[in-house]
Amino acid sequence: MGIELRKLAATDGTDIYEMLQELPADENGFVNRAAGMRFDEYQEWLQYKVQESEQVGLVDGWKVPSTTFWLLEDGRPVGCGSLRHFLTDKLLEQGGNIGYSIRPSDRDRGLGKILLSLLINEGRKMGMDRLLLTIHTQNAPSLRVALENGGKIEKATDERTYVWIEL
Template identity: 35%
Template sequence: MEKLILVKPTVDIKQKALDYRNEFFEIGENVINGSALLDELEYEEWLKLTEQNSSKNTVRSDWVEASTFFVVRESDNKIVGMVDIRHRLNKFLASYGGHIGYSVRPSERKKGYGTQILKMAVEYAKSINIDHVMLACYKENEASRKIILKCGGDLEKEFIHTDGKVVQVYWIDN
């Protein structure tokens, strides 16, 4: 298994980040889970937002403080994924989002990176004293469901989201 590292977003890796984002768009995926809105904002604006949201003193009032990382393959410095680790849950996250959101670059899927990313995120959560980690995914998202289960997720509940899809809520104890 290739070694992965968590890398804080910076202006220096803008082109790699845009390449990552564009790969999703090119295959028709317009939402990038765990990207803290990289799929919606210009890079510089997004960088400012992730920095602002990294501290409880500067986080937007409608968000929670979070640590957002690119997941980089050490051997070639390629971004293979992203993860957003929310330090606490607000009403929305407690219902739908959870503590951790993550994604794997489309061309790097089915290589075990999703499991590795989630394990790294759970360890990071533990390091900031989150002992009970919530995750949510659509029931139809078989890849995420399998990854969550592989990482020790226990299904708490299922419900129908406003979009008509079934959401599953899992918990992982640290």
């Protein structure tokens, strides 16, 4: 089976739910809203995420639509990532286009690098021409993953490093 990326769907089940319960609610700016949800709440959230991904333009006047993907290794969920479809001034400062996370027990095996490369591919398919990552400057593994995927550092502050990937 190998490694594949699968788009979030309203029918996603317990395997994805269990992974989301293992990922922290907020880690280095990657926010996992499903952390701590009951299963029925997670199912509602999935429906919301599907709708959000299909929106064109800002949701509720401020929120940029995004599409979430799961990384599967031999059918087992090992990570997730989201692609924001476009940027606002606020996201240019903080947030960027891409967020990703690997299941804590599966880190440091090269999966983060693969996950970002597959997300970049999805961005390309969606017609994006460049992607911004705003990475916490202390987050060495994420910076490594971004640079190994062709990212170029535009600027860095003590807090954040701004990395662009041309598609």
